[in-house]
Amino acid sequence: MAMSLVSPEVRDNVENRIRVLRGEQGWSQAELGKRLRVSRQTVNAIEKGRYDPSLPLAFRIARLFELRIEEIFTAQDESQDGGAEASDG
Template identity: 55%
Template structure:
């Protein structure tokens, strides 16, 4: 699944470690999500949506789209 987490993280001047701490996950989890190796759980997607004040659909896109 494609996502804009890396771009949003940069816009908010957050490191992977800082974002991971805010979301209560590991930095490795953030790295894997950014690289498309791991799709976040629905609760984690909602946390990202709330943190970045963006709809989930704006952060994540199905690769088929």
């Protein structure tokens, strides 16, 4: 889950490439929100890493950009390790 009541030590930070992917498509946050059936505010929070989307929403995002989930979302420790664990599967 995202920030708020959960302390930073407990949270698993997940990074994502949504802002870049959205930019490539030339979509605004509102437009992406419309396609994903979420609010612009939620798109903004996901892009900033303040909210981690649910699995169904992550699948919708992946389907929209025609990518796999792990090509969009990366756990921070994975990205620091060069994505070793992600590439195992």
